[in-house]
Amino acid sequence: MTVRITVWNEHRQERTDAPVRAIYPDGIHVAIAAGLRDAGGFEVRTATLDEAQNGLPDEVLAATDVLTWWGHVAHDEVEEATVERVHARVLDGMGLIVLHSGHFSRIFKRLMGTSCDLKWREDGRRERLWVVDPAHPIAEGLGESFVLSEEEMYGEHFDIPPPDELVLVSWFEGGEVFRSGCTYRRGRGRVVYFRPGHETHPTYFDANVRRVIANAARWAAQPSGERPTYGNRPPVEPPG
Amino acid sequence: MTVRITVWNEHRQERTDAPVRAIYPDGIHVAIAAGLRDAGGFEVRTATLDEAQNGLPDEVLAATDVLTWWGHVAHDEVEEATVERVHARVLDGMGLIVLHSGHFSRIFKRLMGTSCDLKWREDGRRERLWVVDPAHPIAEGLGESFVLSEEEMYGEHFDIPPPDELVLVSWFEGGEVFRSGCTYRRGRGRVVYFRPGHETHPTYFDANVRRVIANAARWAAQPSGERPTYGNRPPVEPPG
């Protein structure tokens, strides 16, 4: 089955900030999309904040099995109507993969119900991600751990609901740990949070990072049960 | 330890709707508060929608270990500022017990991130609640199951995140089942959803229902860890 994936990006810092542009001249979304195309099995499109309806009108969402989300400096500029459309589509079955600083996006906070806050430090030192659930499809093809030689640090406490499944835990050189690969179900939709991806590091060119994103997209696009009905309903069994 | 509990009620139907007033002449909150006072170990106050700041100004919330929430016809009249205050206080450690039609309250939806929708039917028939987690303090003193001889039906699918703990499952005469006792952690706070309590039935005078609410309040008021710090942080370990 081909998974239809839309790669969403705020796409601001790549246009204005020279060190970011040096790494992602065409935008972070283009790097992520390239990784998915290389992985195969995906029909990939991209969308960005400054497009009409933030690039996510109903017709795009309706044709999207999985949406990936990267944002950082402009979370508040995402329109309320966009958040509502994406939220409704997730509950209706679309997968959502929230990346790195997307932890503070309006859509992630709405789905989690918590502050989604965390500790951070832009020191560009080593991160090692350990697989703690080797039974999970998101870990397919990874070794027991993998390294990003330079990344921003994110540290606990990460103010999220306890994940339904915890797949990856990060070790940082400065002494911190972090729940870096988490899954949630919301309505008929599946949500993945995946930590790495600071804009000043070439993280989305890393083979392991690309593999996790592709695995997560396949997992989040799995078939699901029937759309439930709600409201006032007659008995399904005869009276006693 | 005495648990300081605030019993919140919309308090509308009891004032305007004769059949409801017949059961709860002083309001549902007064019945719930009486049950808690009888249980002992609680310092109980009440608060209602039409009070200033919806009865929940900062000083009340600061002096509240556990808040119970009953609302039905006026969810939209709860002020946004109230929802924000309660939400922040839950993340900071206050327990929250959401009762019956409170499933559609703004605060519960904000904490859950889902529609919180369900099936319902006002037929006043039997409900039987089964304990499925006998290791849980919320089940203390209950039998293996207990009966409410007349209640509104709530049926699956209940659109909530998978509960951290599932304590009670209801059986309804009309053929439905429902996850009736669910717990969640959000930040440093603990949240319980407990299903029974339609305004046209004397549910909050039932001994088992009162016991569950008291147990839930004690559970939600447990000690917790330190308030986390967030934001930009120096390394905690020396450089490698």
Next chain:
Amino acid sequence: MTVRITVWNEHRQERTDAPVRAIYPDGIHVAIAAGLRDAGGFEVRTATLDEAQNGLPDEVLAATDVLTWWGHVAHDEVEEATVERVHARVLDGMGLIVLHSGHFSRIFKRLMGTSCDLKWREDGRRERLWVVDPAHPIAEGLGESFVLSEEEMYGEHFDIPPPDELVLVSWFEGGEVFRSGCTYRRGRGRVVYFRPGHETHPTYFDANVRRVIANAARWAAQPSGERPTYGNRPPVEPPG
């Protein structure tokens, strides 16, 4: 991907008990295997208790992606070595689908760590199974609920660990509820418990039951992460 599935059956009552033989003349395993063959995508073999090594020597398990397990009156006759082989193979990544009275099998109890006890009643009345997690692949193609017009009752409390995922909850005409579709991860393996299937009812010819078993097998056969290494290990990062 073709899933290699082995359908294991105790195969005793079908040979000795006329009412059971009337329904399953060739054995319960043959009915389950037929359902999987009809579903497509499976390479199906069967194995039974009275074969050498209980039909499950190492070479069979090594060539099995998912094992289904039905047993009832002869759990204690399964050899300890068989239990150990199956247990090791599950931890190494084989899926296991435990059916109905298999709740008391030695392999299920070993994987769960609890008594796996429950209430039961052979009254052949109605069971209705509700989907409580419509995001789960095991629910694919089911309606919101489905009915078995005659089945044995199983009632709570079911003494299992809290499931990683709860997919189905049963309603019984006699007033009971039951967690009927549960998933667990153990090592690199995935385990599903699915309730229906008493030997005196034609349950394994039911289209919905067959669909759940096929869905569960596909889910349990998903790719997983690398086989972990254990024991004494040198540091992975340079000394601080």
Next chain:
Amino acid sequence: MTVRITVWNEHRQERTDAPVRAIYPDGIHVAIAAGLRDAGGFEVRTATLDEAQNGLPDEVLAATDVLTWWGHVAHDEVEEATVERVHARVLDGMGLIVLHSGHFSRIFKRLMGTSCDLKWREDGRRERLWVVDPAHPIAEGLGESFVLSEEEMYGEHFDIPPPDELVLVSWFEGGEVFRSGCTYRRGRGRVVYFRPGHETHPTYFDANVRRVIANAARWAAQPSGERPTYGNRPPVEPPG
């Protein structure tokens, strides 16, 4: 409520191995018991492997609300009957706190259903334990993280079922992470695994470690629901 706690220890290395005896001259159990006595609210007794019935006859278990377990080199010498008695008592509601190398004890493996294997290294370097669930009573009174300046390393993958609650995650100087504070429910009993405690380090004199053990004991001793009944049962509701 006073919690009756039995501190169990294998008590072998302290008698034969000089470096261990230098730290724990009276045995690890005596150090753990002292910490619990200092914490207050506990009635503490100890029991060791070489006593009759491994120090855990029925009358001791019946008078024990919470049992702590430390073992290392003699797991196989624990009698099968002892494992069965402890297992039955946990399912019936006794709390169990498994410490450090107790991960490989027969009782822990029986309750978990997995290999409980892990990576290890006796290098006596730093461990930092982070609270990832600040809403949990086990974290009460701890800071956001705490340090043990010398400990054995335990690293992922730790082959346990996904914990019901994950409270602590360790960072190790050599690059590893570990799920160090985990809770499980089994039957009516509550189980905690807490990682630190190698016999060549004075870990059980550490104030934070003592606090976690006392917190865990209080948590594991909480009230629970009624003892379930099992087996053949008449309907609880009238026929339809």
